[in-house]
Amino acid sequence: MKLLKLVRNTAIALVLLFAVIFFVSQMMPTKDDTFDVLPTGVEAYIYGYPLVSMEINRRVMTNVAAPDGAHTPMGQFARMRTFPTASFHEESAPNADTLYTMAWVSVDKEPWVLSLPDAHDRYYLFPMVDGWTNVFQDPGKRTTGTGPQTYAITGPDWKGVLPAGVTEYKSPTNIVWLLGRIYCTGTPEDYDAVHKMQDEISIVPLNSYNKPYTPPPGTVDPSIDMKTPVRDQVNKLSVTEYFTLLARLMKDNPPAEADKPILARMARIGIVPGQPFDGSKLGLVTREVFDEVPAIAQEKIKLWTKEGLIFGDMKLEHGWAYTTKIGIYGTDYNQRALFTYYGMGANRPQDAIYPISVGPNALETYTGEKKYVMHFDKGQMPPAHGFWSLTMYDKSGCFIANSINRYNVSGHDNLKSNPDGSVDLYIQNENPGADREANWLPAPKDTFVLMLRLYWPDEKDPSILNGSWSIPPVKPVE
DSSP states (O other): OHHHHHHHHHHHHHHHHHHHHHHHHHOOOOOOHHHHHHHHEEEEHHHHHHHHHHHHHHHHHHOSSSSSSTTOTTSSSSEEEEETTTTTTTSSSSOOSSEEEEEEEHHHOOOEEEEEEOOOTTOOOEEEEESSOOEEEBTTTTTTSSSSSSEEEEEETOOOOOOOOEEEEESSSSSSEEEEEEEESSHHHHHHHHHHHHOOEEEEGGGTSOOOOOOOOOOOOSSSSSSSHHHHHHTTTTTHHHHHHHHHHHHHHHOOGGGHHHHHHTTTTTOTTTSOGGGGGHHHHHHHHHHHHHHHHHHHHHHHHHHHHSSEEEEEETEEESOOOOOOTTHHHHHHHHHHHHHHHHOOTTEEEEEESSSSSSSSOOOSSSSSSEEEEEEOOEEEEEEEEEEEEOSSOOOOOOOTOOOOOOOOSOOOOOOTTEEEEEESSSOTTTTTTEEEEEOOSEEEEEEEEEEOOOOSSSTTTTTSSSOOOOOEOO
């Protein structure tokens, strides 16, 4: 009896001991728990940020019954007819150079056929953006000329035969964003010419190619938030909502072969394509800490603006920050997330470079209380085959109302040269006078931001792509 009692007591003690050990193991972080899971979660969040953002953006932009401004049902074009004004606040950093012609298509069931008309030598480009924000094809004047063109956008798993005269562009993902841009001067006559070209651009499913086709009306989902900016909607997703959505999206939008290492790390914390994220598998303390992943990752994305100058491909010269690593990101997940955070749909560097300046140097910001001059020596205007423009925004990335309704200056304007052939741009709040108004970029009374666009930058000297051309500084007038 004493032996049985001893065995029973020993068994109870062992059970209690194992219970304590289990509880402590769940409460106390270990090398393979919080200290490993948290950084992996942050890395996974940044990795998936473009795909999740693209999906939320698609939901918002296509949640209409018929085309309405920048919104349009899946498989239909939104044709922007005029440039935005200072009252436009739907997205940051709009341009007053090109009119957008945009569509979202899903190529999971069958290809979609894009028909582009004769552009009559007009500059345009039609980048095709996959679910990870990479530009996988970019037909347009630079790459394919301006004659009539027809392309079939096929899904990653599609195999079949296309009609004669149709070129296949295989998308790495099932979701595709067509982000066409057509250059326009903004005059009534040029608006009419571009509108005619926009109306001739078409997208149809392959089974309706060369047949009469009427797109079905879109389905409106009242649960979709149409007011909150896309970035804010993504950023407020809980860690479980975010990773569950990411895992689902990865099933239909397969990661690249080069992503295998990070996918293996993500799988160890329960993030697997096609499977719901299950945070209950994490320890108690780890689960609580893991909830902070979105906030930490978002700060890390924003910090890459500065860290990229040291560790990445970001450049800073004369107060201008820019990069030539855009449009195709490979495994540079920080860079990809950064450009998603501040504006999806960046072109390849051969198509466009977007230098930004918030001040004449690292210690100052631009203010309408001062006057500035941007001086270009003779023969040193921005080298771009398409066009260049200098655009001004407020601190929120919106156009700024001014007395002459001018939001940018460009090489297509009738800029006035100095006697020696150089050109000065006057960036200030007050009109510089009739003899200088052609070169005036009106500024607000408070702070502002400048963006220089170079579409189809020259690839030979002088060129911003190889560093043989430098952006001149914007200097305050003493």
